[in-house]
Amino acid sequence: MKQFLSVHDVPDLPGLVQEALWLKQNPYADENLGRHKTLGLLFFNASLRTRLSTQKAAENLGMKVMVMNVTTDSWGLEFEDGAIMNGNKAEHVKEAAAVVGQYCDIIGVRSFPSLTDREKDYQEQVIKQFVKYAGVPILSLESATRHPLQSFTDLITIEETKTVARPKVVLTWAPHVKALPQAVPNSFAEWMNAADVDFVITHPEGYALAPEFSGNARVTHNQREAFEGADFIYAKNWSSYETYGQIINSDPAWMITQEKMGLTNQAKFMHCLPVRRNLVVEDAVLDSANSIVIQEAGNRVWAAQAVLKRMLQA
Amino acid sequence: MKQFLSVHDVPDLPGLVQEALWLKQNPYADENLGRHKTLGLLFFNASLRTRLSTQKAAENLGMKVMVMNVTTDSWGLEFEDGAIMNGNKAEHVKEAAAVVGQYCDIIGVRSFPSLTDREKDYQEQVIKQFVKYAGVPILSLESATRHPLQSFTDLITIEETKTVARPKVVLTWAPHVKALPQAVPNSFAEWMNAADVDFVITHPEGYALAPEFSGNARVTHNQREAFEGADFIYAKNWSSYETYGQIINSDPAWMITQEKMGLTNQAKFMHCLPVRRNLVVEDAVLDSANSIVIQEAGNRVWAAQAVLKRMLQA
Amino acid sequence: MKQFLSVHDVPDLPGLVQEALWLKQNPYADENLGRHKTLGLLFFNASLRTRLSTQKAAENLGMKVMVMNVTTDSWGLEFEDGAIMNGNKAEHVKEAAAVVGQYCDIIGVRSFPSLTDREKDYQEQVIKQFVKYAGVPILSLESATRHPLQSFTDLITIEETKTVARPKVVLTWAPHVKALPQAVPNSFAEWMNAADVDFVITHPEGYALAPEFSGNARVTHNQREAFEGADFIYAKNWSSYETYGQIINSDPAWMITQEKMGLTNQAKFMHCLPVRRNLVVEDAVLDSANSIVIQEAGNRVWAAQAVLKRMLQA
Numbered sequence: 001m002k003q004f005l006s007v008h009d010v011p012d013l014p015g016l017v018q019e020a021l022w023l024k025q026n027p028y029a030d031e032n033l034g035r036h037k038t039l040g041l042l043f044f045n046a047s048l049r050t051r052l053s054t055q056k057a058a059e060n061l062g063m064k065v066m067v068m069n070v071t072t073d074s075w076g077l078e079f080e081d082g083a084i085m086n087g088n089k090a091e092h093v094k095e096a097a098a099v100v101g102q103y104c105d106i107i108g109v110r111s112f113p114s115l116t117d118r119e120k121d122y123q124e125q126v127i128k129q130f131v132k133y134a135g136v137p138i139l140s141l142e143s144a145t146r147h148p149l150q151s152f153t154d155l156i157t158i159e160e161t162k163t164v165a166r167p168k169v170v171l172t173w174a175p176h177v178k179a180l181p182q183a184v185p186n187s188f189a190e191w192m193n194a195a196d197v198d199f200v201i202t203h204p205e206g207y208a209l210a211p212e213f214s215g216n217a218r219v220t221h222n223q224r225e226a227f228e229g230a231d232f233i234y235a236k237n238w239s240s241y242e243t244y245g246q247i248i249n250s251d252p253a254w255m256i257t258q259e260k261m262g263l264t265n266q267a268k269f270m271h272c273l274p275v276r277r278n279l280v281v282e283d284a285v286l287d288s289a290n291s292i293v294i295q296e297a298g299n300r301v302w303a304a305q306a307v308l309k310r311m312l313q314a
Numbered sequence: 315m316k317q318f319l320s321v322h323d324v325p326d327l328p329g330l331v332q333e334a335l336w337l338k339q340n341p342y343a344d345e346n347l348g349r350h351k352t353l354g355l356l357f358f359n360a361s362l363r364t365r366l367s368t369q370k371a372a373e374n375l376g377m378k379v380m381v382m383n384v385t386t387d388s389w390g391l392e393f394e395d396g397a398i399m400n401g402n403k404a405e406h407v408k409e410a411a412a413v414v415g416q417y418c419d420i421i422g423v424r425s426f427p428s429l430t431d432r433e434k435d436y437q438e439q440v441i442k443q444f445v446k447y448a449g450v451p452i453l454s455l456e457s458a459t460r461h462p463l464q465s466f467t468d469l470i471t472i473e474e475t476k477t478v479a480r481p482k483v484v485l486t487w488a489p490h491v492k493a494l495p496q497a498v499p500n501s502f503a504e505w506m507n508a509a510d511v512d513f514v515i516t517h518p519e520g521y522a523l524a525p526e527f528s529g530n531a532r533v534t535h536n537q538r539e540a541f542e543g544a545d546f547i548y549a550k551n552w553s554s555y556e557t558y559g560q561i562i563n564s565d566p567a568w569m570i571t572q573e574k575m576g577l578t579n580q581a582k583f584m585h586c587l588p589v590r591r592n593l594v595v596e597d598a599v600l601d602s603a604n605s606i607v608i609q610e611a612g613n614r615v616w617a618a619q620a621v622l623k624r625m626l627q628a
Numbered sequence: 629m630k631q632f633l634s635v636h637d638v639p640d641l642p643g644l645v646q647e648a649l650w651l652k653q654n655p656y657a658d659e660n661l662g663r664h665k666t667l668g669l670l671f672f673n674a675s676l677r678t679r680l681s682t683q684k685a686a687e688n689l690g691m692k693v694m695v696m697n698v699t700t701d702s703w704g705l706e707f708e709d710g711a712i713m714n715g716n717k718a719e720h721v722k723e724a725a726a727v728v729g730q731y732c733d734i735i736g737v738r739s740f741p742s743l744t745d746r747e748k749d750y751q752e753q754v755i756k757q758f759v760k761y762a763g764v765p766i767l768s769l770e771s772a773t774r775h776p777l778q779s780f781t782d783l784i785t786i787e788e789t790k791t792v793a794r795p796k797v798v799l800t801w802a803p804h805v806k807a808l809p810q811a812v813p814n815s816f817a818e819w820m821n822a823a824d825v826d827f828v829i830t831h832p833e834g835y836a837l838a839p840e841f842s843g844n845a846r847v848t849h850n851q852r853e854a855f856e857g858a859d860f861i862y863a864k865n866w867s868s869y870e871t872y873g874q875i876i877n878s879d880p881a882w883m884i885t886q887e888k889m890g891l892t893n894q895a896k897f898m899h900c901l902p903v904r905r906n907l908v909v910e911d912a913v914l915d916s917a918n919s920i921v922i923q924e925a926g927n928r929v930w931a932a933q934a935v936l937k938r939m940l941q942a
Contacts, residue, residue: 028350036656038684048389048410052380052417056352059378064687066680075676084906086805091902094914095921096676099901102926103680177400273413274405278398286408293409298416342664362703362724366694366731370666373692491714587727588719592712600722607723612730 001310003131005124005140006148006187007194013155020156020306024299027060033312034063040104041067041141044077044111044126049273050141050149053300054108060305061312066104079125093126097133106137106311113144113181115245121145122210137311145210147183150272151191153303157296158197158232161268166196167231168265172223173203174280175250176237184272185238186213193217202226206248210241223254230264235271235281256281258288268292315624317445319438319454320462320501321508327469334470334613334620341374341619347626348377354418355381355455358425358440363587364455364463367614368422374619375626380418393439407440411447420451420625427458427495429559435459436524451625459524461497464586465505467617471610472511472546475582480510481545482579486537487517488594489564490551498586499552500527507531516540520562524555537568541577548584549595570595575604582606629938631759633752633768634776634815635822641783648784648927648934655688655933661940662691668732669695669769672739672754677901678769678777681928682736688933689940694732707753721754725761734765734939741772741809743873749773750838765939773838775811778900779819781931785924786825786860789896794824795859796893800851801831802908803878804865812900813866814841821845830854834876838869851882858892863899863909884909889918896920 001009010016023029039058041051046069055065070077077096078089085092100107109130113121121144131138140148158169169192171185185201186209192199193215200218201209202225208214220226227233235256240246255278261267269281269291277283285291315323324330337343353372355365360383369379384391391410392403399406414421423444427435435458445452454462472483483506485499499515500523506513507529514532515523516539522528534540541547549570554560569592575581583595583605591597599605629637638644651657667686669679674697683693698705705724706717713720728735737758741749749772759766768776786795797820799813813829814837820827821843829837829847836842848854855861863884868874883906889895897909897919905911913919 038687040680046389048382049413049417052354052382052414055380056378056417059352064684066683068676068680075674078905082906082911085904086907090904092905094905095901095903095925098922099677099925100680102922103677103684103929273409275409276399276404277392277406277408278396279400283396294412294416297409297413301417360703362696363727363731366668366696366728369694370692370731373666587723589723590713590718591706591720591722592710593714597710608726608730611723611727615731 002314003138004307006146007191016306017156017159020302023305024302031062034061037105038064039106040100041108043069047110049297049300054304057301057304057308061308093129094133097130101134101136106139107134108139108141110141115179118244142183145183146187148187149303151187153299155191155195157299168198168229169232170226170230171201171234173207174235174237175252175254179239179245179247180237182238182241184236189213200226204249206240227260227263230267233267233269256285258284270296273297316628317452318621320460321505330620331470331473334616337619338616345376348375351419352378353420354414355422357383361424363611363614368618371615371618371622375622407443408447411444415448415450420453421448422453422455424455429493432558456497459497460501462501463617465501467613469505469509471613482512482543483546484540484544485515485548487521488549488551489566489568493553493559493561494551496552496555498550503527514540518563520554541574544578544581547581570599572598575599584610587611629942631766632935634774635819644934645784645787648930651933652930659690662689665733666692667734668728669736671697675738677925677928682932685929685932685936689936721757722761725758729762729764734767735762736767736769738769743807746872770811773811774815776815777931779815781927783819783823785927796826796857797860798854798858799829799862801835802863802865803880803882807867807873807875808865810866810869812864817841828854832877834868855888855891858895861895861897884913886912889913898924901925
C-alpha cells in the first residue's frame, strides 16, 4: 500500500484481515523488515492507544519510531495556499510535511475535525496536504472524517470472535456530553459495508451519517428493533452531520444497557474507547463476559502491524 | 517479583542490593533478557531522573520503552466505581489500565498524593487500581505514600559508600517553601528499618511520619543530637502527616549546614534531588567532598535495572 | 571533538564537511559505533527538525536517544551561584546537569536567549553551565547566540550544490512580525567566515550583528547590490543587536522576491526553516527550482551524524 487513509486503499481486505490475525500469532516474524526504516508519528491531537499500539507495531517490525506531539509543542501550521504568514502560524504545511518526510520513511498523522466547517473537514485538508507534500507514504492515525486503523481493528476483532458465518453487526449512537467527530462511525460504516456482514445503523433523528459513509446500510431510529438478533453491538457517540457538529439530542434512553443486550443473540459489546461509563454504556455491560472492548483495543497492534508491513513491502 | 510497590515486595533484600551493585559493574550482561518486552512509563506527574534512569535501565536489559506523560496529554481518569461519567473524566481506570496492559509487559506508574485527603492518599487508590486492572506487573515510579526505587537506590548507595559495618543513618526533616509529599521519607524509613543500619529520624514537632512507616526507628526533635556520630545524613522536607499536607513549621534553623555536619562522623550527605540550595541545605555541604547526591542519583539506574531484571525473571 | 558549541570546536572543517557528505551516502556504515551509548536531548525550547534530525543521526550510529522537553515538563532551573532557592526554581543547574550526565554519554541542549539581557545572553550562561557541570560532552542544539548544527548543515549544502569553486554567499535580513534571536545569522556568519566562500551580509541600518560574528565579512545596507552575482541567497530575520532584541524596522521591501533573485547568478535560495511565506520570502521563490530549503533541512541529519561520530570517537 502506498498510503492508508481509508478502506479504499486496501486492495485485498480479506487478505489483510488474515495477515493481521497471523501477525497476532507471529508478532516478530518480520522483525527485520523495518530495519533502517523510521516511522514518524505526528499528533495534532492527543492520543493514547493509537500512539502506543502503532509504536509497538512498528517496533515489532524493527522500525524506529519518532513521536511528535504537535499540540504540546505548540507548532502552528498554515494550510492555506498563498497565505501571507504574518499571524500566529509559524510554518506552512508545504515545508512542514516535506521536512518531516526527509527524516521519516512513513509518516502517521492524527488530526481531528474543526466540527465548525463541514466542507473543509470533509475535504480532509490536513491529511491530504501531508499526502501531497510529504514525499513519503502517509498513515492515517485518525483524520477529520475517518479512523481507518480503528475500523480495521474492529473488523479483525469481529472476524476472530464471530460465532456465525455472517454476523449481524449493529452500529448504535449513544449519548455523550461533548460534541464528538463522526470519524469513528463514518469509518466503521465504510469498513462494514466492505465486509461480509449484515450491517445495521441505529441513531436518533438528526444523526444520519454522510451518505457516502452509510452507503447501503440499513438505518433505523428504533434502537430496540436494531438490537434484535444482533451478534455485535458497536456503540459510539457522534455529533450531527446535518446540523454540523452540534448535539441535537442527548437522550439518556439511548444508553446501552444489559436489558437491551438481552434483545440480542448474546451479542458481543464493542467500543473504540475511551468510553464514559454509565453515560454511553452501563457498568453491567462493560463488566460482562460479552464485552470485548479490551481485546478490541489490544488488536490495534495487529491492525497497525499488518498495515505497516504492507506499506514497507510496497 | 510480580510487582514492585514497596520493600515488602522484595523477598531477598541483601540479594537485591548485591544484584544492583553487580549490574553497575556489568550493565549489559543481561541485554537480551528483555528482548521483545516493552516497558510502559506512565507519568501522572512530571519526572526527570526517574524517567531517564528507568528508561536507561530497561534499555540496558534490551527492553523497549514507551513513555506516556499523562499530565501533558491531558487525559482525565476516573477512579470511582459506579461513577456516571458525565463530567471532565474521559476514561475509567478499569479500561485505561487494561488497555495499557495490552501494549506493555510491565507498566511503571507515577502518581503523587492529593495532600488534601489523607485517607484516600494512604489507601494508594491510583497505583492499586493499576495493579488490579492492568493485567501485567506494576512498577512504582513513586506513589502517593512511597518512592521505593529511590529508597532502594539510597540503600545501595549506603552499602557501597559505608565505612563501618553498621552505619548510623539519620533521616532529617529540612525546611521548604512548598508542601511536599511524605512518600520519600516514608519509603526511606521503611527500607532503613528493613536494612542492617542504626536508623534515627529527626524532625520538628508535628512532622511525625505515619507509625507504619517510622516503625521502630528512634525519633528525636533534637537535630543536633541526632547528627552526633552519624555516618549518613539524609535530608528531605515533607509536609505534616498529622495536620495533613500542611506546612506547620518552616524553621530555617533546620537547614543542613557545614557546622552541623561537623557533629557527625564525617557523614556522607544524601538527598533524592531535586534540592533547593541554601533552603534545604547550604552550598558548602552540597559542594563538599562528603556530598554523594550525584553518585546517589546515578545509582537510580542500577536500582531500577535490578528490579526490572527480577520482574522479567518472575 | 570534546564538545560542539561553535565552529571553533571543529579542528578540521573541510574534513568534517567531507565526513558529512560521505555519511549521506553511507548512513549505516557506523551503526555499531554508538552501541551502549545514550544521547540525551534536552529542550528548554520547542524543536521539530533539530530533534528529529539529531535523533535520527544518533540512531543511525546505533545510539539510544532520550528526549526531555523541559518546557512541557515545567522544570524551573536556577543558574545563579549562591542563590537562596526559595522561589519557583526547583533545581540548580549544578545538580541538574550532573544528574543528566549520569544517564547520558552526550547531552544535547537547546536554550534560546532572553532577548532582554544582551550581556547575559552573549555570555551563553545556560549551555556553558551544562559544559561546566554535566561531566559529559555537550552538543549545542541552538544556544542563545549560535546554532552550529544549522550552520554546519548550511555549509555542507553549499558544498554539495555549488557550481563554482568559490561561490558568492549572501546572508540577507528579511522582515518578520516577531523579535527573533541572532543565533542563526551569528552562527552562519561565523561558519562562512571560516569557509572558502565570498561572503556578504546585507541588512537595514540598526541590524548589524555583533562584530565577533560578522568578522571580516563585507556588509552593505543595499540588498539589491548584495544580490548581484550571488550564487546563494540565505534569508533570515533577526532582531537588533544594537537596540537589543527589538524590531526597529520591518520594511516589507526587504522580502525576498523572484524579481530580486533575477539579479543573482541563478542563486540557490536557502533558509533554516520554519519560514513565513510571503513575509520573509514570496511563494514564487520557495516554489521555484532554485529553492533548496528542503534538501537543506534533510542535510541536518548528516551534519548531526558527522558531529556525533567525531564526539563518539573523541
